[in-house]
Amino acid sequence: MNIQTLYETDFNSWIQENITLLKQSRFNEIDSENLIEELEGLIRRDKRELESNLLILLAYLLKWQYQEVYRCNEWLCKIIEQRMLVELLLEDMPNLKNYLPTAIENIYSRAAELATVESGTDSFPSICPYTEEQLLDTNFYP
Numbered sequence: 001m002n003i004q005t006l007y008e009t010d011f012n013s014w015i016q017e018n019i020t021l022l023k024q025s026r027f028n029e030i031d032s033e034n035l036i037e038e039l040e041g042l043i044r045r046d047k048r049e050l051e052s053n054l055l056i057l058l059a060y061l062l063k064w065q066y067q068e069v070y071r072c073n074e075w076l077c078k079i080i081e082q083r084m085l086v087e088l089l090l091e092d093m094p095n096l097k098n099y100l101p102t103a104i105e106n107i108y109s110r111a112a113e114l115a116t117v118e119s120g121t122d123s124f125p126s127i128c129p130y131t132e133e134q135l136l137d138t139n140f141y142p
Contacts, residue, residue: 003017003018003021003030003031004034006031007031007034014031014034018031047096047103049089050090050100050103051107053082053089054082054086054103054104055110055114056078056082056114057078057079057083057086057135058104058111058112058115058128058135059111059112059115059118060078060079060082060115061135061141062111062124063075063118063119064079064142065129066119066124067119067121076141079141083135083138086135086136087136100132101132104128104132104135108127108128112124112125112126129142130142
């Protein structure tokens with residue numbers, strides 16, 4: 001079966017076949033077009049995962065800081081959980097550390113919007129008030 005046809009019919013077999021070809025240095029037989037597309041997709045997926053975790057972390061930190069009266073264990077657990085998930089992601093993919101400042105900048109306005117909807121208040125800063133270090137610091141609670 002043609003490797004490009006395999007891509008369309010049996011993705012796992014397609015991956016395995018490309019791995020075999022790479023290990024055997026048979027580079028001219030690799031489905032490079034689809035392989036490049038899939039690798040680029042992995043990069044986008046990893047960035048989205050980081051942004052997703054940061055979105056929730058930032059929203060809960062904002063609520064924690066600006067709604068002291070409503071603080072609860074659920075919020076604390078969400079902050080801890082999202083920090084753990086970000087930490088695990090950065091451990092697994094250290095290259096994402098370079099993307100962290102951009103991810104924070106890209107996602108902050110959405111996190112503030114989410115916190116606004118959840119809290120009913122619109123008193124959050126227009127730019128992220130937390131540093132990268134603070135976001136990842138397990139002892140930081142604004």
